[in-house]
């Protein structure tokens with residue numbers, strides 16, 4: 001479980017998270033929505049200690065992140081908004097293998113994970129390609145594959161669909177759905193609620209650093225008015241459709 005308990009955080013003196021509490025159970029699929037600047041990225045960066053709360057606590061499986069950064073970072077797989085920030089190797093295969101290698105796994109298991117993770121993002125067989133030579137969408141897919149290959153207990157993804165074409169997006173969604181069914185907790189921040197609402201157990205929406213909606217998707221969408229969250233047509237009440 002990932003648990004935020006009364007978390008407050010400010011950049012300089014500007015409050016960004018305000019006494020925010022939220023829990024995500026193992027195996028739960030939570031979609032995080034909210035207008036630009038509502039605090040989603042700031043919240044997610046607390047999951048593995050990239051940011052530390054000014055007050056309050058973030059716990060991963062019961063242990064405060066600050067007490068055991070290594071445990072938090074191996075349990076929580078993160079996919080950042082800007083994939084370039086997370087590459088550590090020059091080629092696709094070496095980058096995706098980096099995390100499993102650090103876990104000390106056997107070579108055959110590492111190779112199996114790299115192959116499966118690349119297949120899940122429609123990048124099968126592209127291990128030898130240079131990351132610098134990939135398009136933005138392809139780099140985003142490699143970043144997701146890197147997190148998948150860690151086989152983490154929880155996956156936290158910040159706008160993972162930016163630049164992804166439809167087949168890649170569908171492939172990633174299918175993988176997230178099966179991971180969640182197998183017990184991996186998924187937290188996905190996105191502006192693009194297309195398709196993800198059908199998979200989500202909960203939709204959490206933020207405004208001004210607080211959680212203002214936390215409900216099953218079908219109920220939550222009725223509470224999103226005024227939050228600048230665009231609800232896909234299929235989920236809107238018939239009267240609101242164009």
Ligand SMILES: Nc1ncnc2c1ncn2[C@@H]1O[C@H](COP(=O)(O)OP(=O)(O)OP(=O)(O)O)[C@@H](O)[C@H]1O
Pocket residue numbers: 011012016034035036037038039040041042043
């Ligand atoms: N490094 C930083 N220094 C100062 N202020 C920051 C920094 N990062 C974010 N902020 C501010 O914190 C607030 C929340 O930003 P955050 O990126 O968490 O929002 P978000 O909900 O993820 O937005 P978006 O949907 O645009 O990605 C914004 O007002 C932003 O300007």
